[in-house]
Amino acid sequence: MDTFLTNGRSVLLAYDQGLEHGPSMDFTDRNVDPSFIMETAVKGGFNGVILQKGLAERYYDGNVPLIVKLNGRSSLPKGEPLSRQVCSVEYAVSLGAKAVGYTIYLGSSFESEMFAEFGRIQEQAHERGLPAIAWVYPRGAAVQNDTSKEIVAYAARAALELGADAAKIKYTGDSQSFSWAVKSAGKMPVFMSGGPKAPDDATFLAHVAGAIKAGATGLAVGRNVWQNPDPLAMAKALRSLVIEATPQ
Amino acid sequence: MDTFLTNGRSVLLAYDQGLEHGPSMDFTDRNVDPSFIMETAVKGGFNGVILQKGLAERYYDGNVPLIVKLNGRSSLPKGEPLSRQVCSVEYAVSLGAKAVGYTIYLGSSFESEMFAEFGRIQEQAHERGLPAIAWVYPRGAAVQNDTSKEIVAYAARAALELGADAAKIKYTGDSQSFSWAVKSAGKMPVFMSGGPKAPDDATFLAHVAGAIKAGATGLAVGRNVWQNPDPLAMAKALRSLVIEATPQ
Amino acid sequence: MDTFLTNGRSVLLAYDQGLEHGPSMDFTDRNVDPSFIMETAVKGGFNGVILQKGLAERYYDGNVPLIVKLNGRSSLPKGEPLSRQVCSVEYAVSLGAKAVGYTIYLGSSFESEMFAEFGRIQEQAHERGLPAIAWVYPRGAAVQNDTSKEIVAYAARAALELGADAAKIKYTGDSQSFSWAVKSAGKMPVFMSGGPKAPDDATFLAHVAGAIKAGATGLAVGRNVWQNPDPLAMAKALRSLVIEATPQ
Amino acid sequence: MDTFLTNGRSVLLAYDQGLEHGPSMDFTDRNVDPSFIMETAVKGGFNGVILQKGLAERYYDGNVPLIVKLNGRSSLPKGEPLSRQVCSVEYAVSLGAKAVGYTIYLGSSFESEMFAEFGRIQEQAHERGLPAIAWVYPRGAAVQNDTSKEIVAYAARAALELGADAAKIKYTGDSQSFSWAVKSAGKMPVFMSGGPKAPDDATFLAHVAGAIKAGATGLAVGRNVWQNPDPLAMAKALRSLVIEATPQ
Amino acid sequence: MDTFLTNGRSVLLAYDQGLEHGPSMDFTDRNVDPSFIMETAVKGGFNGVILQKGLAERYYDGNVPLIVKLNGRSSLPKGEPLSRQVCSVEYAVSLGAKAVGYTIYLGSSFESEMFAEFGRIQEQAHERGLPAIAWVYPRGAAVQNDTSKEIVAYAARAALELGADAAKIKYTGDSQSFSWAVKSAGKMPVFMSGGPKAPDDATFLAHVAGAIKAGATGLAVGRNVWQNPDPLAMAKALRSLVIEATPQ
Numbered sequence A, B, C, D, E: 001m002d003t004f005l006t007n008g009r010s011v012l013l014a015y016d017q018g019l020e021h022g023p024s025m026d027f028t029d030r031n032v033d034p035s036f037i038m039e040t041a042v043k044g045g046f047n048g049v050i051l052q053k054g055l056a057e058r059y060y061d062g063n064v065p066l067i068v069k070l071n072g073r074s075s076l077p078k079g080e081p082l083s084r085q086v087c088s089v090e091y092a093v094s095l096g097a098k099a100v101g102y103t104i105y106l107g108s109s110f111e112s113e114m115f116a117e118f119g120r121i122q123e124q125a126h127e128r129g130l131p132a133i134a135w136v137y138p139r140g141a142a143v144q145n146d147t148s149k150e151i152v153a154y155a156a157r158a159a160l161e162l163g164a165d166a167a168k169i170k171y172t173g174d175s176q177s178f179s180w181a182v183k184s185a186g187k188m189p190v191f192m193s194g195g196p197k198a199p200d201d202a203t204f205l206a207h208v209a210g211a212i213k214a215g216a217t218g219l220a221v222g223r224n225v226w227q228n229p230d231p232l233a234m235a236k237a238l239r240s241l242v243i244e245a246t247p248q
Helices: A034-043 A053-059 A089-094 A111-127 A149-161 A175-184 A201-213 A231-244 B034-043 B053-059 B089-094 B111-127 B149-161 B175-184 B201-213 B231-244 C034-043 C053-059 C089-094 C111-127 C149-161 C175-184 C201-213 C231-244 D034-043 D053-059 D089-094 D111-127 D149-161 D175-184 D201-213 D231-244 E034-043 E053-059 E089-094 E111-127 E149-161 E175-184 E201-213 E231-244
Strands: A010-014 A048-052 A066-069 A097-104 A132-136 A166-169 A190-193 A218-221 B010-014 B048-052 B066-069 B097-104 B132-136 B166-169 B190-193 B218-221 C010-014 C048-052 C066-069 C097-104 C132-136 C166-169 C190-193 C218-221 D010-014 D048-052 D066-069 D097-104 D132-136 D166-169 D190-193 D218-221 E010-014 E048-052 E066-069 E097-104 E132-136 E166-169 E190-193 E218-221
Touching: A010 A034, A010 A231, A034 A048, A034 A053, A034 A231, A048 A053, A048 A097, A053 A066, A053 A089, A053 B149, A089 A097, A089 A111, A097 A111, A111 A132, A132 A149, A149 A166, A149 A175, A149 E053, A175 A190, A175 A201, A190 A201, A201 A218, A201 A231, A218 A231, B010 B034, B010 B231, B034 B048, B034 B053, B034 B231, B048 B053, B048 B097, B053 B066, B053 B089, B053 C149, B089 B097, B089 B111, B097 B111, B111 B132, B132 B149, B149 B166, B149 B175, B175 B190, B175 B201, B190 B201, B201 B218, B201 B231, B218 B231, C010 C034, C010 C231, C034 C048, C034 C053, C034 C231, C048 C053, C048 C097, C053 C066, C053 C089, C053 D149, C089 C097, C089 C111, C097 C111, C111 C132, C132 C149, C149 C166, C149 C175, C175 C190, C175 C201, C190 C201, C201 C218, C201 C231, C218 C231, D010 D034, D010 D231, D034 D048, D034 D053, D034 D231, D048 D053, D048 D097, D053 D066, D053 D089, D053 E149, D089 D097, D089 D111, D097 D111, D111 D132, D132 D149, D149 D166, D149 D175, D175 D190, D175 D201, D190 D201, D201 D218, D201 D231, D218 D231, E010 E034, E010 E231, E034 E048, E034 E053, E034 E231, E048 E053, E048 E097, E053 E066, E053 E089, E089 E097, E089 E111, E097 E111, E111 E132, E132 E149, E149 E166, E149 E175, E175 E190, E175 E201, E190 E201, E201 E218, E201 E231, E218 E231
Parallel strands: A010 A048, A010 A218, A048 A066, A066 A097, A097 A132, A132 A166, A166 A190, A190 A218, B010 B048, B010 B218, B048 B066, B066 B097, B097 B132, B132 B166, B166 B190, B190 B218, C010 C048, C010 C218, C048 C066, C066 C097, C097 C132, C132 C166, C166 C190, C190 C218, D010 D048, D010 D218, D048 D066, D066 D097, D097 D132, D132 D166, D166 D190, D190 D218, E010 E048, E010 E218, E048 E066, E066 E097, E097 E132, E132 E166, E166 E190, E190 E218
Antiparallel strands: none
16 A cells, blocks of 8 residues: 555545536536546645546556556445446556545445455456555445444454455544554554545544544545635645644 | 447437336337348437347348447336346457447346356456446336436446446436536546437437536436337437537 | 258257146146157157257167257246356267257347357357257347237347247238248248147148248247147148148 | 266265355254364265365365265255356366256256256366256255156256256165166266165165166265264265176 | 374464454454564464454464465354455465464355355365365355354264365354264364353353363464453463364
């Protein structure tokens, strides 16, 4: 994961929402354009950018380390969530990826299929010297509250046990409960998931500060940056908070 | 996709309806004959013809660039739509294909299976230097209106994210809403799906004009050409509108 | 398909009913014995014999061209029909097959699985220079009437589109409606399925005559031959009607 | 199958009940020990012993020809029966197997999966010169009476059609009806399944005699031997009846 | 299994609960840390430590023989239990594993899938000279009481039949009934599963003594060690009871 760290910390720019939520849910005329995001990634000094293969293939220019998401789904199908591999590790490497990402819906009735697929991907990635990052999102009829202390810690721990090189998990809402997730993750770096646009910047930055205080390595953020009227200002605030500040 | 472009635009002739809808739904004594369609493709100056492997194997004569559809289904089974691969990329190449096509039913409960299969096909096609074109049709119990601005844009974006070299999507009904789909598709060319025979030629041509005005690269049209009493006249009108006219 | 044609026509002897229907449904002490069928195939001058791998392995003697059925099912399971591959193309070749057969239940909720499997088989067969013949039987809850003009034509067309070298389909009941199926099949030869024993020979021969008049290449017949008190007489009548008569 | 025949007849000792039914259902302190069964197989002069891979690996000593069962299931799961491959042909050979066995639940809604798996196994076995024996047991909601004349004959015929080198099927209850199953099996040897312990030896031997009279090659027997107070006496009686007696 | 035995006996330290139950169910600030467990394993003189691949990759130091669990699931999904392979045998070996473990939920409606997967793993492990240990847990709607004499013996026997080199099974509650499971396991070593933390040490040690008296080779214990206020004292007690004591 060193490629993606500055002072042992990291702010990653996520931009797979076009597939996961659809353009009409999250995008404007400005941020619907992947070029705008690539530009933001570079100018904002992000430690990495996260793209599906299609965006990487057409827009990635090598100016910021690339993480290719290997699976994805639309938000349309009802029922238990399943996200299957749509890009091979080999193909991701050919696109310039320095790491691969994969989403596991912990608790889904299709959990076992994603566990097995991530298991193969993790090994293929390690054979090529790439980190395999797990997005672990508890979801499905069996999951009541996907940001409880217990379930977020479970997500972190599952990633550790399955051999992920880092986990992206939701924030619990406060630093103390999140620190249990970080502890459950052991030596594995934890990234806070940025999530939907917060009502205001201060709220979001307080969450980030809480995650960092709890021991998170950083965050993977999308909407709270590129839906921000001033993405670069937010990027600067995040860099300052995550990378430059002395952890409290 | 250059093989299929003239002045950066394209009119493709689609003829996979025999499998998708059955001959009794769409065909007459004249257009049930694939030779008639091949003749129309050449005389009509189409930029490409789209066939299932069986028709390509028996009727394709090399006089117009070939796109082989790699999956298909009949219209008979009830329940959530699933269309599986029936032709390998390698086999399509052996039949003379210069591109391959694949249908994804976005929102189907089998979406993940088609995502995964297209993911593999896209990589195999690119290994051989062939474009992989995605037909993205939102369908299934989760989809209320498959021509809304939002859902059509989602279809376009999904194709971009999954690495398609072009997408064939439905028309939204007006140019302005369709332009959001084109924008969501980024650098990826968008083809309007011709759809069922329009009540009259003027209506159809107005839709095409709307799509082109919105930024579409062209269209893939079947029934509105070969169900037309004068297919070559319609072909000429389309060429004129799509390729020769200055975009408005 | 030339191996199986005389004057461009063909009468094939089918004998896979032991698996499809069970011996108690269709067989007597005489025709339960595959040796009797092999003898009938040779003496009756059939253009080919259709067997499952097990019968081919134990009884086939090389005296008539062999078609090995690659999939099969029993009649016992309820629910939507699925017939999976039980013999590889390579194994069929090792048994002496000059063509392979595969049943597709068009309209079944498992249609996609059979489409995909036939897709692979068709390519493997063609690699070895063997025709792949599709039995296309519309069946399942979605199919109301499996001998309507529309559904039989759909079956024929699906076979053509999927790259079959010939299709075996049910007779519609009259020559005129069957001719639409033949037309829908284009250049692909169509074989009428013999079906269950007709009430009398004249009825059956009238059906065959109707199919031939409609343009069928021939028929694949089982029960109407080997359930006949005089199989060789029936064989002779069929040869006369299908192969020796001048098409009307 | 010659390895397993004496005078063209055969008595096989089956001992896979530990997996199929569990030890508490069928075993005592004596016969729970596989060493006891191996000893019985040798001393009893059986033509072969049938074991799962685990027993073969730990107990098989080479003193009697070995048949390794390649699939298995416990009796616990409810619903339609499915038994999947747990041992490869290659591995069975490495354990000393001279034949492989596989159970097909004819009529199960998973029938197609077992048909397909047996299809692959049969070919792999034949590549290595091994017979593939099919246990064909009609079972599942679609099967009313698994020992009727019709259903037992169907089981035998299915094995023949699928290329089995021998079939193990249930006894119908009388010799005349069982002879239809033997006839339906054609040239393929038929083994009567011993089934649960009969109320007394005479009843069981009468069934065996009936099967032999009907043309069976022999039987595969487990519980009626090793649940017998004197297994070797029963073995002797079976040898006498099956192998040494002149068929009536 | 010799690597894991002392005087033919064995006490293994299990630590896969982070994945199976989640950190909040079983862990404290102390034992959530895999380093603490590794230290306990070494200082406690355990014969082996059982880890998922992720923990092995980050924490294993080679000071105690390693068993890598090859499958796993979270406790969240409802419905019939299924645990799929998440680590290859080859990868486990690369992490230093001297044996591999796999959980089979006997009686689950997914039993057949786990049987088949374990079947492949067992062969791959043996090719590399590694033991394959089966955790056999009867579970699912079909299982009423997973610690009855009959069901525990079934679990042991299933492992033997499937070729496991050892089985980890639940304790029945008393030595006499557990001895039937040991007997059913034949020559295959049986490990008692430690299970949840017993109300007091004496109760747990009495269970262990009962298992050993019944003929168990040892136990695989987690929570009763690392949830104990003094894990090393418990380890010492177990070593004394299992390894150093003369079996009664």
